[in-house]
Amino acid sequence: MKFKIQHLQAAVALVLASIQPQPKAVACQPTIVERVFEMGARVNKTDIEDLTAALNALAGDLRDSRVELSRYADNDFEGAVKTAKEIQSQTVHVAGIAESFVLMLPEKDIIMSYDKHTVEFAFVRAIKMVSIATKNYLSLIDQLIRTTDVRDSDVSFSGMNHLLDTGNKAAAKWH
Incomplete structure (x- = not known):
């Protein structure tokens, strides 16, 4: 069963409210939770399993999209940045x-x-997996989009070359 994200949001609120009404749920989604209470809605185990499967599918899609964007960045960084912005x-x-x-x-x-x-535990776990997958995806997007100013490192190139030569000579003695 495929859910639009808004339908998924309403369904999650419905299930959470039916499992155990929480003050946090009312604070986060008052309209949805109020409607659930008004309807006196109850959900069965099959409903929870279907919603858990949808949440797991969403988490999987987010992970797959993150991997795909990461691979795209490896091959075409500028194109990946453009996609990330979109x-x-x-x-x-x-x-x-x-x-x-x-x-x-x-x-x-x-x-x-x-x-x-x-x-119920699988449902809660699926919610956490969606949250983690979303944060990871957003982190990658942020890494691609964020720009920083170029800073002068004050590295002495002649000093670096001297360290390289010294290190290579020392390593050659051990082989």
């Missing part, structure tokens, strides 16, 4: 939604009380 705002939007997922999560002690083999 996708930056969309990626920032996805990152904001991913971070809202994390902010809506229950407290750590509640999460750790879940059995590691439950659908």
Whole structure:
């Protein structure tokens, strides 16, 4: 099942609110969470599994896109910079939604009380994976786009050549 990111956001809020309503969820997404409570919505394990699969697919897509952009930068740095600039705002939007997922999560002690083999734990783990993948992707985009001023290092080239010659002579004695 494919989700648009806005639908994914609403679905995550729905599931989190049905698992255990959290004050953090209300603070992060008040309208969505209010609608969930108004509907008295309950989700079943299949819904959570489907959403977990969608989150895992999103995390995988983000990882794949990061690898692809990294490879592109290795082959055509200028082209990769142009692409990074084009996708930056969309990626920032996805990152904001991913971070809202994390902010809506229950407290750590509640999460750790879940059995590691439950659908709820897998769901929470998928949310964290999306967050990590998004941050990594944004980090690469930032590395490609960011420019810094050229600084003079005050390195003495004759001193560097002297160190190189001395090092090569010393290494030759040991072989």
